[in-house]
Amino acid sequence: MAKQKIQISDIYRFKLVSDPQISPDGSRVVFVVETMHKVKRKYYTNLWLVPSTGGRARKLSHGKKNDNSPRWSPDGESVAFISKRNEASQIWLLPMEGGEARQLTRLPKGKVSSIKWSSDGKEIGFLFHPFGKEVTFDKRGKAEVPVYRHIKDMWYRLDGEGFFDSEFTHVWVANASTGAAGRVVKGEWHDTFFDWSPDGKRIAFISNRRKEWQHRLEEDELYVVSTKGGPVRRIPAPAGPKEGLSFSPDGKKLAFFGHTEPYSGWGAVNYTVRTVGLNGKDYRSHTDEMDRMAFPVTLGDLTPSFVVVPPVWDAAGRYIYFTVSSEGGSPLCKVDTESGEIETVTDEKVVVSFSLDGACGKVALHGGQLERPDEIYTIDLKRQAVRQVSRLNQSYIHSRTFNLTEEVWFKSGQTNIHGWILKPPNFSARRKYPFILLIHGGPRCQYGRLFFHEMHVLAAADYVVMYTNPQGSQGYGYKFADAITGKWAEPAFKDLMAAVDHALSLGYIDKKRMAVTGGSYGGYMTNWIVTHTNRFAAAVTQRSVSDLSSMFGTSDVGFDMEWEFKTTPWDDHDLYRKWSPISYIRRCVTPLLIIHSEHDWRCNVEQDDQMFMALKFLKREVEYLRFPEEPHGLSRHGRPDRREARLKFMVEWFDRYLK
Numbered sequence: 001m002a003k004q005k006i007q008i009s010d011i012y013r014f015k016l017v018s019d020p021q022i023s024p025d026g027s028r029v030v031f032v033v034e035t036m037h038k039v040k041r042k043y044y045t046n047l048w049l050v051p052s053t054g055g056r057a058r059k060l061s062h063g064k065k066n067d068n069s070p071r072w073s074p075d076g077e078s079v080a081f082i083s084k085r086n087e088a089s090q091i092w093l094l095p096m097e098g099g100e101a102r103q104l105t106r107l108p109k110g111k112v113s114s115i116k117w118s119s120d121g122k123e124i125g126f127l128f129h130p131f132g133k134e135v136t137f138d139k140r141g142k143a144e145v146p147v148y149r150h151i152k153d154m155w156y157r158l159d160g161e162g163f164f165d166s167e168f169t170h171v172w173v174a175n176a177s178t179g180a181a182g183r184v185v186k187g188e189w190h191d192t193f194f195d196w197s198p199d200g201k202r203i204a205f206i207s208n209r210r211k212e213w214q215h216r217l218e219e220d221e222l223y224v225v226s227t228k229g230g231p232v233r234r235i236p237a238p239a240g241p242k243e244g245l246s247f248s249p250d251g252k253k254l255a256f257f258g259h260t261e262p263y264s265g266w267g268a269v270n271y272t273v274r275t276v277g278l279n280g281k282d283y284r285s286h287t288d289e290m291d292r293m294a295f296p297v298t299l300g301d302l303t304p305s306f307v308v309v310p311p312v313w314d315a316a317g318r319y320i321y322f323t324v325s326s327e328g329g330s331p332l333c334k335v336d337t338e339s340g341e342i343e344t345v346t347d348e349k350v351v352v353s354f355s356l357d358g359a360c361g362k363v364a365l366h367g368g369q370l371e372r373p374d375e376i377y378t379i380d381l382k383r384q385a386v387r388q389v390s391r392l393n394q395s396y397i398h399s400r401t402f403n404l405t406e407e408v409w410f411k412s413g414q415t416n417i418h419g420w421i422l423k424p425p426n427f428s429a430r431r432k433y434p435f436i437l438l439i440h441g442g443p444r445c446q447y448g449r450l451f452f453h454e455m456h457v458l459a460a461a462d463y464v465v466m467y468t469n470p471q472g473s474q475g476y477g478y479k480f481a482d483a484i485t486g487k488w489a490e491p492a493f494k495d496l497m498a499a500v501d502h503a504l505s506l507g508y509i510d511k512k513r514m515a516v517t518g519g520s521y522g523g524y525m526t527n528w529i530v531t532h533t534n535r536f537a538a539a540v541t542q543r544s545v546s547d548l549s550s551m552f553g554t555s556d557v558g559f560d561m562e563w564e565f566k567t568t569p570w571d572d573h574d575l576y577r578k579w580s581p582i583s584y585i586r587r588c589v590t591p592l593l594i595i596h597s598e599h600d601w602r603c604n605v606e607q608d609d610q611m612f613m614a615l616k617f618l619k620r621e622v623e624y625l626r627f628p629e630e631p632h633g634l635s636r637h638g639r640p641d642r643r644e645a646r647l648k649f650m651v652e653w654f655d656r657y658l659k
Contacts, residue, residue, distance in 0.1 A: 001399075003398075003399060003400055003401040004399065004400060004401065005400065005401060005402070005425055005460035006400050006402050006453070006456040006457060006459075006460045007457070007460070008457055008644050008647045008648060008651075009038075009644065010396070010400075010453065011036055011453065011640055011643060011644065012035075012036050012037075012038045012640065013396050014035070014036070014302060014373055014393060014396065014453075015033050015034075015035060015373075015392035015393055016033065016034040016035070016302055016373070016374065017031055017032065017033055017034075017048075017366060017374055017375060017376050017390055017392060018031065018032045018033075018034065018304060018307075018352070018353065018366055018374075019031055019032045019068065019069065019070065019353055019366065020353065020354070020355060020364040020365060020366050020376045021070050021071060021072055021079075021355045021364065022052060022072075022355050022356065022357045022362055022363070022364035022378070023052075023072050023076045023357065024072055024074060024075070024076045024357060024358035025076055025357065025358065026052055026357035026358070026359065026361060026362040027051065027052055028049055028050070028051055028052060029049070029050050029051075029052050029364040029376060029378065029389060030047055030048070030049050030060065030070040030072070030079055031047070031048055031049075031050070031070070031364075031366070031376050031390070032045050032046070032047060032048070032067070032068050032069075032070065033045065033046055033047075033048050033059075033392065036640040037064070037640070038640065038641075040064070041639050041640055041641050042064075042639075042640075043066075043637070043640070044063075044064050044065060044066060045065070045066050045067055045068050046059055046060070046061045046062060046063075046065060046067055047059070047060040047061045047067050047070050047079070047081060047094070048060060048390075050376065050389050050390055051389070052362060052364065052378045052389065053378070053387065053389070054387055054388070054389045055389075057389075057390050057391075057392065060079070060094060061081075061083075061094070061101065065083060065085060066083065066084045066085075067081055067082070067083045067092075068081065068082050068083075069081055069082045069113070069114075069115055071115050071116065071117060071124075072117075073117055073121045073176070074117055074119060074120070074121040074358075075121055076096065077095065077096055077097065078093050078094060078095050078096055079093070079094045079096060080092070080093055080094075080104070080115055080117065080124055080176075081094065081101075081115075082112050082113070082115060083101075083103075088107075088109055088141070089107075089110065089111050089112040090103055090104070090105045090106070090107060090112065091103075091104045091105045091112060091115060091124060091126065091174060091179075092104060093176075103179075104124075104174065104176070104179040105174050105179045105181050106179060107128060107130070107181060108130050108131070109130070109131050109135075109137065109141075110128055110129050110130035110131050110167075111128070111129045111169075112126055112127070112128050113126065113127045113128075114126060114127045114193070114194065116194070116195065116196060117176070117196075118176075118196050118200040118227075119196060119198055119199070119200050120200055121176060122175070122176055122177070122200075123173050123174065123175060123176055123200070123227070124173070124174045124176050125171060125172070125173050125174075125184075125194060125196060125203060125227075126171075126172055126173075126174065127169055127170070127171060127172070127191060127192075127194065128169065128170065128172045128181075128183075129167060129168070129169040129170075130167050131143075131165060131167065132165030132166035132167040133166065134146065134165060134166060135165050149163060153214055154214050154215065154559065155214045155217070155556075155557075155559075157556050157601055158556055158601070159556050159600065159601040159602040159631050159632045159633075160631040160632065160633060168187070168188060168189060168190050168191075169190045169191055169192075170183050170184070170185050170186060170187075170190075170191050171183070171184045171185050171191050171194045171203055171205050171225075172184060173203075173227060182229075183229075184203060184225060184227065184229050185205070185207075185223075185225055185229070185232055187209065189207050189208060189209045189213060190207065190208070191205045191206070191207045192205070192206045192207065192220070192243075193205065193206045193242075193243065193244055193245040193256070193308075193310060194206070194245060195245050195246050195247050195254075195310065196227075196247065197247050197251045198247060198249055198250070198251045199251060200227065201226065201227060202224050202225065202226060202227060202251075203224070203225055203226075203227055204222065204223065204224045204235075204245060204247060204254055204278075205222075205223055205224075205225070205245065206220050206221070206222060206223075206242050206243075206245055206256070207220070207221060207223055208220050208221060209221060209223075209234075216262075218239075218240065218241050218262030218263050218563075219239040219240065219262055220240070220241055220242040220258070221234055221235075221237065221242075222234070222235040222237050222242065222245075222254060222256070222276065223235065224278060235254070235276060235278060235279075235280050236280030237276050237280065237283055238260040238283065239260065239262055240258050240259050240260040240261065240262050241258050241259065241262065241271070242256050242257070242258040243256065243257045243258060243271065243295065243308050244256050244257045244308050244309065244310035244311055245310055246310045246311050246312065246313060247313075248275075248313055248317045249313055249315060249316070249317040250317055251278075252277060252278060253275050253276065253277050253278065253282075253317075254275065254276055254278065255273065255274065255275045255310070255311035255313065255320055256274055256275075256310070256311065257271040257272070257273060257274070257294050257295060257308070257311065257322070258271055258272070258274055259271055259272060263562075263563045264482075264485070264563060265444070265482070265484075265485045265563055265564040266444060266560060266563065266564075267293070267297065267442060267443070267444025267445070267474055267481060268444060268478070268481050268482040268485055269478065269482075270288075270290075270291065270292060270293045270294070270478055270481075271293055271294045271295040272285045272286065272287040272288055272290075272294055273285070273286045273287045273294050273311055273320055273322050273335055274286065275320075275337060284337075286320070286335045286337060286340060287322075287324075287335055287342060289340075289342075290324060290326075290342060291477040291478055292324040292325065292326045292475070292477070293324060293325045293326075293474045293475065293481075294322055294323070294324050295308070295324075295325065296308065296323060296325060296330060296352065297325045297442065297444065297445040297446055297474045297475075298325055298328070298329075298330050298350050298368075298445070298446055298447075298448040298450065298475075299440050299441065299442075299445050299446065299447060299448070300368065300448070300450040300451075300452055300636075301452055301453050301454050301635055301636050302373050302374065302450070302451060302452070302453055303350065303352060303368045303374055303450050303451075304352060304636075305445070305636075307352055307353050309322075309323070309353050309354060309355075312354075312355075312356055314334075314356075314360045315358075315359060315360045317337075318336060318337055318338060319334045319335065319336055319337065320334060320335050320337060321333070321334045321345070321354070321356065321363075322334070322335070323351045323354070325446055325448075325474050325475045326475050326476075327418060327475050327476060328407075328418060328420075328446055328447060328448035328449050328469065328475060329347055329349075329350055329448055329449055329475075330349075330350045330351050330352070330368075330448070331344050331345070331346060331347035331351065332344070332345040332346050332347075332351045332354060332363070332365065332379075333345060345363070345379065345381070346365075346379060346386055348367075348369075348386060349365065349367030349368060349369055349377065350367065350368035350369065350448050350449055350450055351365050351366070351367060352365075352366040352367070352368060352374065353365070353366045354366070360381070361380070361381055361382060362378055362379065362380055362381065363378065363379040363381060364376065364377070364378050364389075365377050365378070365379065368448075368449070368450040368451065369449060369450070369451065370404055370405045370449050370450065370451060371397075371404060371451065372393055372394075372397045372451055373393040373396070373397075373451050374450075374451070375388055375389075375390045375391065375392065375393065376388075376389050376390035377389060401425045402425055402456055402459065402460065403422060403423045403424070403425060403427060403459065405420045405421070405422045405449075405452075405455070406420065406421045406422070406423075407419075407420055407449075408420065408421055408502065410498060410499065410502035411498065412470075412471075412491070412494055412495040412498035412499075413491075413494065413498075415471065415480075415491075415495070417468055417469070417470060417471075417495050417498060417499065418468065418469050418475075418476070419447075419466060419467060419468030419469065419499055419502075420447065420466070420467055420468070421464065421465070421466050421503065421506075422455050422456065422458075422459045422464070422465040422466075423459065423464055424459045424460065424461075424462045424463065424464065425459070425460060427464075429507070429508050430508075431508060432508060432509065432510040432513075433462070433463065433464045433508055433509060433510060433513075434462070434463050434464070434510055434513035434514070434515070434654070434658040434659065435463065435464045435465075435466065435500075435503055435509045435510070435513065435514045435515070436458055436463045436464070436465050436466070436514075436515045436516070436517065436654060437466050437467070437468075437496065437499060437500060437503075437514070437515070437516045437517075438454075438455065438465065438466070438467040438516075438517055438518060438522070439467075439468075439470075439496065439516070439517070439518030439521075439522035439525045439526060440467070440469070440473070440518065440519075440521070440522050441518070441519050441520025441521045441522045441523070441543075442472075442473070442474070442520070442521050443472045443473075443484060443488065443492075443521035443524075444472060444473065444474045444481050445473065445474060446469050446473045446474050446475040447467045447468070447469055447473075448475075452467075454635065454647065455467065457647055457651065458650075458651065458654070461651050461654070461655070462659075463654065463658070464503070464508065464509060466499060466500075466503050468495070468496065468499045470491075470492040470495030470496050470499070471483040471484060471491045471492055471495050472484035472488070472491075472492045472521075485564060486564065486565050486566060486575075487579060488521070488524065488548075488564070488579050489524075489525065489528045489579055489581075492525060493525070493528060493529065493532065496516075496525065496529065497533070500514065500535070511535075512537065513537055513658040513659075514535065514536050514537060514658075515536055515537060515538040515539060515540070515654050515657070515658055516529055516530075516536050516539045516540075517539060517540040517541070517542065517650065518541070518542065518544075519542035519543045519544070519635060520542075520543050520544070520545070520602070520603055520632065521545070522542070522544075523541045523542045523543055523544025523545060523603070523608075524544055524545040524546070524581065526539055526540070526541040526542075526544065527541050527544050527545070527546050527581035527582075527611065528581045530581075530588045530590040530592060531581050531584035531585060531587045531588045532584065532587065534589055534590065536590050537590070537591070537657050537658055538590065538591045538592075538593075538653060538654055538656070538657035538658060539590050539591070539592050539593070540592070540593045540594075540595060540650050540653055540654075541592060541593075541594055541595070541608070541611065542594075542595040542596070542635070543595070543596055543597060543600050543602070543603050543608075543632055543634070544594070544596070544603060544607055544608055544611065545581075545603050545607050546580065546581050546582040546607045546608065546610050546611045547580045547582045547607060547610055548561060548565070548569065548576045548579055548580045549569035549573065549576045549577070549580065550604075550606060550607070550610070551603070551604070551607065552568065552569050552576075554604035554606055554607075555601065555602055555603060555604055556601040556602060557602070565579075581611075582610055582611065582614065585611070585614045585615065585618070586618065588615060588618075588620060589620060591620075591621035591622070591653075591656075591657050592611070592615060592620070592621070592622045592623075593622075593623050593624075593625065593649065593650070593653040594608045594611055594612050594622065594623070594624045594625065595608075595625045595627075595646060595649070595650075596608040596624075596625075596626055596627070597626070597627045597629075597630035597631055597632065597634045597638070598626055598627060598628050598629065598630065599628075599629055599630055599631050600630070600631055600632045600634075601631065601632070602631075602632040603632060605626070608624070612624040623653075625645075625646070625649050627642050627645075627646070630642060634646060
């Protein structure tokens with residue numbers, strides 16, 4: 001059978017792997033596989049198992065379920081995991097010698113996350129958020145729409161999660177035999193990351209328990225408490241955001257990611273690997289010299305972003321394993337906490353998540369790459385040998401014809417800019433092709449070396465596709481990321497126009513048939529481009545920002561605009577107006593398709609309401625595609641049929657104006 005081009009409907013063929021956990025003895029890897037169901041219009045996740053040396057991968061859990069977060073018991077005899085069945089999130093146990101999984105906990109309705117075994121295997125710690133008393137459910141167990149919402153807090157909702165209730169997320173512990181569970185800490189604050197001490201007697205966790213903590217969101221603190229509960233002790237450490245947490249093997253230190261410059265623009269200051277003694281002494285940052293972000297910010301539509309794996313100590317407590325975002329990649333690295341020497345373990349893949357065996361001799365990792373959808377890999381650290389152990393998307397890749405994405409570097413003034421070009425199947429350099437420039441969001445994220453379904457769909461429609469990391473992106477050092485602070489559109493606009501000039505210099509782009517698109521900050525830049533140049537024949541702006549002043553009040557985290565611009569819209573209206581694309585809307589003559597989700601609380605739908613109404617009033621070519629119920633991340637994890645519709649409308653819009 002002849003190979004076909006990549007299609008929009010291929011989303012139902014992908015098997016999306018994640019969260020590989022290698023067994024304590026290093027012999028097996030359990031991981032999660034997500035699929036999309038066309039008829040049900042839902043996502044399902046199951047657990048799979050594969051030998052760490054490769055071989056046949058097999059399902060451990062079956063059916064239309066949502067099983068995730070598998071974690072091996074210390075003796076390797078069972079796997080604990082989280083499953084949402086009957087609309088309730090609970091911890092389940094699966095015996096690895098055979099047999100059915102059994103439900104361990106009987107928690108009230110709520111959300112379970114971040115499960116971790118104690119070192120003796122007798123208890124399982126986890127984060128739990130019970131639903132507040134004001135949340136009611138219908139006979140099917142689904143949450144009902146309330147009569148009203150009485151809001152008192154500045155931060156009262158989160159995109160993709162919903163409105164906050166009256167309860168808080170805290171550390172809980174469950175008996176691994178009986179399932180009896182109880183809360184270890186309490187209070188009107190949220191706990192985020194936690195870890196067991198090696199002796200199992202203490203739990204360290206990250207929380208923000210400062211007075212008026214909602215006004216001090218970038219001032220996380222470290223705490224430690226007995227596993228039996230009781231007084232909570234704060235571990236002194238400089239103020240700043242903190243992510244991930246792990247005890248050293250001797251129980252005397254904690255490692256985490258963070259920085260000490262709170263209220264800088266999000267993503268401008270690099271997170272580094274940091275350690276501190278339990279007594280608050282010997283606070284150190286170990287990766288400053290890398291000038292790279294020790295945080296996952298590589299964007300894709302098949303690959304999850306922002307998956308934080310806490311720092312992983314080696315067995316001797318000298319080395320710490322971690323990943324960084326760097327030049328479109330996410331290599332696995334390790335730092336010597338004594339000498340400060342940093343070594344790259346592997347940079348062949350975009351490492352999304354990873355785990356080490358008990359002896360720290362093998363690594364299992366979720367790896368992304370340009371050639372195919374993500375798979376699971378293992379590394380023998382002694383031999384430095386990388387092995388692909390899952391091949392769940394092999395048959396799909398063999399059934400499709402496509403070009404590999406080409407990496408390019410070009411100049412924007414004196415600055416080197418990194419990008420990628422994807423050509424259509426059966427490309428001929430003798431032809432002139434229509435061209436599409438894509439712009440990422442964040443703003444301080446990065447495009448990278450990933451198999452990106454959307455890019456391949458556009459290339460299969462006979463477009464040359466280009467995507468880049470202009471200044472403001474992460475992965476190229478602090479100065480590069482901080483370049484747009486206080487002036488979002490520059491120098492990014494100059495860099496993006498340099499990308500177009502580079503593409504035209506290659507000789508196979510038709511300068512009269514060019515288009516631009518982007519989402520979130522990429523939508524902001526699309527809006528800026530169509531109000532500052534007429535060189536594009538069409539554009540698609542997605543989940544965009546058009547008015548920074550209203551963004552401050554309508555986004556779920558709009559108050560962080562003050563971190564970006566160092567002032568508020570009421571204190572410096574002219575500055576917010578200067579950097580808002582809506583201020584220049586009369587200049588827009590480019591045919592514009594607007595795409596937005598109605599439950600997008602990161603970039604509220606009112607942002608594109610403004611764009612549409614202004615352009616309609618001005619009698620410009622504009623259409624508006626709104627998706628009910630969807631949050632900000634429609635393109636990455638929206639309802640499958642809506643993801644199909646979005647891509648279909650985009651291709652049709654570009655075809656209308658470029659072909």
